[in-house]
Amino acid sequence: MDKHNLTVLNEFILMGLTDCHKLQVPLFGLFLIIYMISVAGNLGIIILTKTDSRLRTPMYFFLRHLAITDLSYSTAVGPKMLVNFVVDENKISYYFCVTQLAFFIMFITSELFIVSAMSYDRYVAICNPLFYTVVMSQRTRWVLMVILYLYSTFVSLLVTIKIFNLSFCGNNVITHFYGDTLALLSLVCSNTYEMELIIFILAAFNFISSLLIVLVSYLLVLIAILRMNSAEGRHKAFSTCGSHLTVVVLFYGTLIFMYMQPKSSHSSDTDKVASIFYTLVIPMLNPLIYSLRNKDVKYALHRTLGQLCSVFSQSSLYHSHKSHYGL
Incomplete structure (x- = not known):
């Protein structure tokens, strides 16, 4: 990182969710409850799937890693956002912003591919049940996770290092409640075309490839279910996919709303609401969905x-x- 960044820009100011002082305390209470439920729920899933012998199947292996990523990226953003509700000036240090962005990108990227891995797991379980334990062996699962985490770390480091090696202007006000990539790029003095292109290519590849795996997996699952003669078998197959399908719709639906709408329709407030949903609300809902719907x-x-x-x-x-x- 160049000397300009280190000597001139030591901190950023976060605009936060709202500048209305009357809403600060109620919003702090609401998001504190949401974050506490998220932490308790995801920790519960991690502990249960690790300690209970009945939950040591491939499906719960991926569910445990989904809970780890949910807990990680919500913690990268949530506590700092909560602190900013009760302080006079929403400051974030330069290096804390670097760390926050790096962890957030790494775990949100991991979540995309864990959700798609869970879809593939459901496809194998329903379409090839006799070979399920062979195809989704412990070694295969760990190889998948290692590749996934290594790739997510590479994406995170690439984007974070390149952004913070750019020259920032005197303005250090981030129009968001965390150090989002696009909000940070708006503060850069130099040409950001290359960086925006890199972010677009990576985001498009991650989103489209993971969503394609989900769609193909569930299309094959649907075909297999419709071919079943037993109504009880169809109901059982649908019930095993129900929780994960709910998670898929919530997660990808929010991302599509956030990034696929026309640029003219974008506003700072709608982007913040969508960001709140996938950084705090979805990590809270995921363990609730799996615990309430799963016997x-x-x-x-x-x-x-x-x-x-x-x-x-x-x-x-x-x-x-x-x-x-x-x-």
Whole structure:
């Protein structure tokens, strides 16, 4: 990073969601609740899928990594946004902004391909059930995840380093609640055509390739389901895909609304609302969707809570016996 950036620009000012002071406290309370539910839900999914023997199938392996990415990119943005609701000036240091952007790009890119990997997993489970454990073996799953994370890290570092190697002007006000790429590029003095082209190509490739995997997988799943003779079999197949389809519609629907609408229709406020939805609301909804609609997850949760209650009751009984006998 050049000396101009280091000596002249040490921090940015975030405009935040709103400049209305009356809304700061209510919005802080609302988004604090959303973020806490997101953290609790995603941590719960991570712990359950790691500890419960019934949830060690390929589907729950990908669900665990979906929860990790949800928790990671919401944490990259959420806590700083919450702090900015209660401080007088919404400042973010130069290096914190670099770190925030790098982590956000890495995990949002990872999420795109994890969602598509989950679609492929559903395709194999329904269309090739006899070969499911062979095709989606533990080694295959880990190879997929390693490639996915390495690629996401490459995209993140490429975009972040190139943006922060550009020369920023005197204006350091970001018209967003986090260091978004397009908001940062609007502060750059030099020509941004090359950088905008790189971002467009990467975003288009990531979005189209991952969405194509999702669409092809579910098209083949739909064909396989319609060919089933048993109504019970069709219902079971649809139910195994229901939670993931809900996640797909929410995630890709928000991204399509955000990036595919005409440039003339874009406004700062609608972009902020859409950003809130996919940075905080979707990470909160995903674990709720999977826990409320999935019998295996609900059973694992009840069993874990039952075991915890049993441990606490035994502990309290032990301490009561000790106090009774004066030990």
